Amino acid sequence: MRIVYYNFIIIFVGILAQILIWNIKKPKLTSRSIFFIFSLCNLIAFAFLFDLNNMDLLYSFIFQIFFILSYILLFTAIEIPSPTFTILLYIKEKNSVSPEELTRLFDKNAFVETKINDLVVGNLISIQGNKIISTSKCRNAIFPFVFLRKLFGIKRFGG
Amino acid sequence: MLGLFFLFLSFFSIVFSQIIIIRIFPILGVVRTFFISFLLNLSALILINLVYFDNASYVVLNSFIFVLFSFCYFGVVNGGDTSLRIRVLREIVENKIDDMPTLLNIIDDKKTLFIRLERLTQNGQLVYTNNEYSLGKSRLLYLAILFDYLRKIFGYKSIN
Numbered sequence: 001m002r003i004v005y006y007n008f009i010i011i012f013v014g015i016l017a018q019i020l021i022w023n024i025k026k027p028k029l030t031s032r033s034i035f036f037i038f039s040l041c042n043l044i045a046f047a048f049l050f051d052l053n054n055m056d057l058l059y060s061f062i063f064q065i066f067f068i069l070s071y072i073l074l075f076t077a078i079e080i081p082s083p084t085f086t087i088l089l090y091i092k093e094k095n096s097v098s099p100e101e102l103t104r105l106f107d108k109n110a111f112v113e114t115k116i117n118d119l120v121v122g123n124l125i126s127i128q129g130n131k132i133i134s135t136s137k138c139r140n141a142i143f144p145f146v147f148l149r150k151l152f153g154i155k156r157f158g159g
Numbered sequence: 160m161l162g163l164f165f166l167f168l169s170f171f172s173i174v175f176s177q178i179i180i181i182r183i184f185p186i187l188g189v190v191r192t193f194f195i196s197f198l199l200n201l202s203a204l205i206l207i208n209l210v211y212f213d214n215a216s217y218v219v220l221n222s223f224i225f226v227l228f229s230f231c232y233f234g235v236v237n238g239g240d241t242s243l244r245i246r247v248l249r250e251i252v253e254n255k256i257d258d259m260p261t262l263l264n265i266i267d268d269k270k271t272l273f274i275r276l277e278r279l280t281q282n283g284q285l286v287y288t289n290n291e292y293s294l295g296k297s298r299l300l301y302l303a304i305l306f307d308y309l310r311k312i313f314g315y316k317s318i319n
Contacts, residue, residue, distance in 0.1 A: 001216045004223075023314040058163075059220050066227035073234045078309045081318045083243070083268070084275050085303035089318050091285065092300060096293040102276070106268040115243045116262075125251060130259045134251050142248045145239045148174075152181045152189065154239075 003056045006045065007063050014041040028121060030079055031072045038068045080118060083111050165207050166221050170228055173200045177236075189236055197229050243271060 018037050027033040042064050046057060083106070090105060091097050119125045124138040149155070176196040181187065187195070204225050208218040238245045243266070250256045250265055276292065279285040279299070286295040294300060307318045 001219070003216050004219050007220070019312060026314065059217065059224075062163075062166075063220055063224050063227070066224050066231065070227045070230045073231060078306055078313065079315065081310070082306075083271050084241075084279065084299065085306055086318050087272070087275055087279065088284065088294070088300050088303045089307060091292055091294055092303075096291040098291050099276070102272060102292070103269060106272040109263060109268045111243065111268050111271060112247070112263065112266055115247055119244060119247060124248065127259065132251055132257050132259060132262060134248075134257075138248055139252055142245065142252050144235050145245050146249070146253070148236055149239050151178050153185065154181075154189070 003052060003060060006050045006052070007060055007067075010038075010041050010045050010064065011067060013045075014038040017041065030075065031122075034072050034075060035068055038064065038071070080114055081111075086111075162208065162211055162217055162221060165204065165211065166224060169200050169204045169225055170232075172203075173197060173229060173232060176200060189240060193233055193236055197233075201225060201229075 014037055018034060021027070021033075021037065042060075046052065046060065052060065086105070087102065090102070094101075116125075116127075119138075120127060122137075124135060124141055126133045126135065173196050176199060177192050180195055181189065181192040184192070201222065205218065205222055208221050212218050212221075246266060247262070250262060256262045256265065276285065276287075280287050280292075280295075283295045284299045285292050303318070311317060
């Protein structure tokens with residue numbers, strides 16, 4: 001079980017390093033920064049600290065790649081508050097809320113604008129005045145979502 | 160290397176089995192069919208690995224890798240339903256929306272609010288009585304509290 005412990009130690013150290021860095025200064029490019037932190041932890045651990053055979057290294061590499069991808073996916077939900085979680089926490093605080101009160105909470109378009117801004121920072125779209133320009137990265141990013149839903153035979157998209 | 164082959168086969172298998180299940184039983188929806196194919200494929204992978212590997216650590220790692228892959232896959236599958244970012248991208252790419260006022264007219268916070276309220280009420284997370292929403296089941300609320308707590312650990316402001 002040595003290889004399993006080693007991989008979890010790297011994850012633990014990576015998360016601690018990220019908490020430390022994030023509390024000092026939050027980077028603009030979140031996903032890239034997370035990828036860099038965990039890649040560095042892996043590089044140091046496997047090059048200098050842990051002695052593993054080639055098969056163990058291959059498994060660790062695959063494990064770490066999927067962990068980093070999952071973690072980035074999870075972290076986007078932590079970084080930018082979801083409207084669903086905002087609704088639930090607001091109702092928890094007030095016990096019961098009328099639709100009118102909730103509408104007031106969602107009056108400033110803050111959620112949509114934050115998401116659009118996030119897409120601009122991620123270089124998926126650019127905005128010039130009122131004009132939205134999509135990049136090739138944008139078309140590639142949407143492809144798996146559209147393709148899977150076609151395979152499932154679902155036309156409806158939520159949001 | 161056969162262990163790796165089974166692992167990659169399970170990646171295809173979870174996607175393929177979900178397509179078959181959802182095509183046969185569309186009423187089950189994306190989330191339920193995902194969990195059914197996830198459990199089926201994880202059980203099959205663990206069984207095959209127990210037969211193939213002598214070393215328990217590879218069985219554990221393979222299972223973890225499969226769970227992580229499934230998590231990423233679920234993000235893509237469920238993103239089409241729940242992600243606001245994907246909705247924005249889709250309006251821009253597929254519906255050729257290229258100016259902000261039109262985009263904000265199609266997707267705004269109020270519309271998002273009512274889509275979410277409807278979904279939360281449908282799956283029992285919220286209860287709507289006497290023109291007021293109150294909490295129903297607690298599953299998503301616990302997740303919201305956890306995420307709010309994690310935000311604080313990473314130095315972000317609390318959600319509310």
